[in-house]
Amino acid sequence: MNIKEASKQTGVSSAAIRYYEKELLIPAIDRSDTGNREIDARIIRRINFVKKMRAAGMTIENLRRFIELFDSKNDTNKEQTALLKEQLNDMEKKRDDLQLAIDHLHYKLDHYYDHVVASEKELQDLDRQHEEQVANSTKIKSNF
DSSP: OOHHHHHHHHTOOHHHHHHHHHTTSSOOOEEOTTSOEEOOHHHHHHHHHHHHHHHTTOOHHHHHHHHHHHHOSSOOHHHHHHHHHHHHHHHHHHHHHHHHHHHHHHHHHHTIIIIIHHHHHHHHHHHHHHHHHHHHHHHHHHTO
16 A cells, blocks of 8 residues: 555554654555555554554654564563553653642632632732722822
């Protein structure tokens, strides 16, 4: 299949597929006599793998390293699992940070009337007091 068809099948843009090839995230794609890319099932699997790992937040650098290890003829299971564990830790940290933000918004919504409205009244009172102080200060200055 050509790159347009591969793009449609994988949901990855043609530009991204070319980028993946350039960055060695997928193997070199065979070309037809006219120079068009001929993408087979092997390349489609790699494109989908890269797409999933990028969605999991893996950097291009770490993904390239993982693929090098995967393609190696040596036993690289420990290094591969170490990269995956590192990525998992990064994603869990992001999830935890996001959960804290979500929890804060839930708190604000759950306590809107007893907290936010009360805070608004306090701020309005402080604004009114400030305006009165400025007005009094202006009166004192005008008496001089």
